Amino acid sequence: MQSRKDVTKLPDLGTTRGRVTPQRTRRPVYVDLLPPCNAGCPAGENIQNWLYLIKRGRAQDAWRQLTDDNPFPAIHGRVCYHPCEVACNRAELDQSVSIHAVERYLGDLAIENGWTYDKPSHHTGKKVLVIGAGPSGLSAAYHLARLGHEVEIRDGSDRPGGMMRWGIPEYRLPRDVLDAEIDRLVDLGVTITCNHPVHDLAAEVAEGGFDACFIAIGAHLSKKVDIPAQDTSKLVDAVGFLRDVAGGGRPLIGRKVAVYGGGNTAMDAARTAVRLGADETTIIYRRTREQMPAHQDEAEAAEQEGVKINWLQTITEVGDDLTVEIMELDEDGRPRGTGRFERLDADTVIMAVGQKPDTGFLHNIHGLRFDDDTLQVDPRTLMSDVPGIFAGGDAVPSERTVTVGTGHGKKAAHNIHMYLSAGQVVEPTKHPMAGFDKLNLWYFRDSDSQRTQPEMDPETRLSAFEEIVGGLSPDQALFEAQRCLSCGNCFECDGCLGACPEDAVIKLGKGHRYRFDYDKCTGCATCFEQCPVHAIEMVPEGVALPPDLTSAAQSHEASTRNGI
Template structure:
């Protein structure tokens, strides 16, 4: 056999097992969990909406997508893409550009003004959502799909949470955010802005709400303990976002230090770079401890942001910041006793986000941690009866919009069960179809369609969106790169390969069935199925029929 032949050599010592006068095993069609679906924090049926995109039916792709995530245009831009890390195509060439196809579908839905297709019978139940960030909006959306009446109380002047205040326009244009929020409002969800909740139980009683979902995020910055004079202007990340809207001059053409290692710190640094300032990011840990993803750091470096690791602020005096070098011991950054000083005009602290949840202390049973995060049980409920929580205000969670959206979707199911006085049972999940399960006897020459991207030297001159979208042909091509891992996509491979004509086609969308009166159990169908949608099982006994 040629060295370049992708087809594995047949093992004749086992291949004949089950053939002959007696069949000892038989094929069955199975469904596995695609690794992209499994990795998605929002629980999207990625393989499902990609299949509609392959057919050019973007409306159905949109409807399948929004069953789980109401923000395809937003998440197609800001998601950290764990689905692409899990994509089996990485073992062949490069991942499917999933987020780019999602963005195309989302943008098309905005351009075509598609509305959400759902049919929910009103339940008569009312739910209060506190916080109009991605988690709160997602919870409201999913609860509305279930037929509940939902109101959101938002302390700020605009819905969106950190998507509005913290994600720059070069990453997420405001008109895209507004368009997808507006779609939720059109479903009947009411948003009350500038409505800060101080007493949850009182608001619940006044509004006659049957349940509450808390999603206030983590928009406080932990106060750093170091000595300082007034020579350097000191502010924190969220104060900066408010200040720059009215007056960016304190941050323009200055020497600015951003203290923190998350994507929030890098967003800030890149914004300030666009103000013509010299900016450096300092973080007390090493690269492994840095919360930001590598690509976020690389983008900041490409735009001229200086990133320094293992540096901890000790004091500030006379326009100089004194830093103590750190070293990592047993996974923690510790002091070394070595110091250096740097010049600075401005310090923006963007380290250690906390949740402003002090108002919940009046509610009996709710446990609040030192950083303001709240504790929930297995039903996503706090210690307060009928009060649920999700998003950045939960402890031990990686903070991202996608995670918040997924948590809110889960919470909506538990809230619905609570309102219906039943117990929500999580459905069983299929095993994941890892690459080793696939029978890749072929290979395609299908390089990934990459998105256009502004050169860093051009990008820093404005807040224009840096990464462009795919065209329709590119989005369809990218969708066609999907391997349909673990699920039949009706390629007719088994139908054509069966030497006994034992496979019956049931028509488009209905897959196939086996005629076990003709099947010999040779496993040719199983061996050729590239996506592992067929499994061989031991021959059952005492069956009433053999056509299945």
């Protein structure tokens, strides 16, 4: 065994506070990693951060953090299918954080208190035309306006909102909520011109002196399906049906209604038919429940309201009644006919077999490419093959949801900004993700299950189009926020401060986190091993950080300077 005298003569040793320590071969670095909820959000929200601010009692700051990415929290809190919650690490412990419910709470709180956006501090002198006042177009206009650009939205409808207004029923999205979120954009300086369909894009751009254009038209045209029909008066287009009802119409549909299709539009049409007084409403879908494109929550809500769903059936003829063929799945999981038929009574058949955008007005623009009726763009930047023309939402190949459209608007706006500023677009570096396996859960205790939103009884809610789901109370919203594990992001638990044997961790004050004193640090990794959220990485001494970790470390450094 070596004596202490022998040890002090070894060359690879250093001294810390008078004690002999090994020379450091690796060092700890504070980082902000990407939480799975953030990664799963199509709108690109910094969910972990705004939940953290709620935990700190800073609700308005939380709303401002949220609306840095998404201007519609009161809308998304109601209609988003919350893929963030599917990704949430908390689900591995008990249940995911009810992120959408807390988002709605913030959105409603902002409307109640009249919170508004800060006006842009400067103006670039650039003008951008946005075609379409749906979620994608409104989102792009919002972000472009905040970046200092002059923005005008032109839309063919008489009121803005796109499918949020004309496709989503009021029992899911009250129109006063939609109007409040849109009015805030107008107050910011966005010009919205309705009843202005665009027929000649080149002429619109030239006459208006626009420097760039974002195509954000919705999928308002119903796809056609070839079904023999002796009585075409029974056939109703789902998009037109929902639009009529959203505009205040109450179409006569009879006692028995059949809805053909398995998407979210089919579910909305069926639930609307029930509210219009149909005694029997049946959805007919040619595949199985597992293959259904509608979100599971929507199908379950429809069934709770008395809608019957006939799986593995397809309509083959419309006469005095419906002829449907029983389907089966082949070895590849595709539906095929069995030659067995049934007859169903129906006074009205609502066709909900899919929608497409009307991109015909773009086909005279040389250089644009199309895939059927959607415009082809670079998925990283959303710019088409024609410089200065961008597109998103339903106009491009994508999942057709409000949240995806909103995310497209944000992405397009920032790339349009770079295009107008530097003539090119650059994709930002993503931080590494903090998966469940990276967490050290010693700090967290089990909690009660997530707080649920109040919901109107199915029998009561069928008599009108009143909103059926309520919001969280302030205490419930705080409880949900406190369940967040803050994956990959320091929340100042002081674990590293208390664990460091060399006093190499320096606390910078509330909200400013910590930094390392590398003159004292030995690289023992105690701080790293105890950090509950993996906000510390160990990197080899003298080796440059890879780009993703460099970005994550810079993010943390910015937070220490500015406070989180």
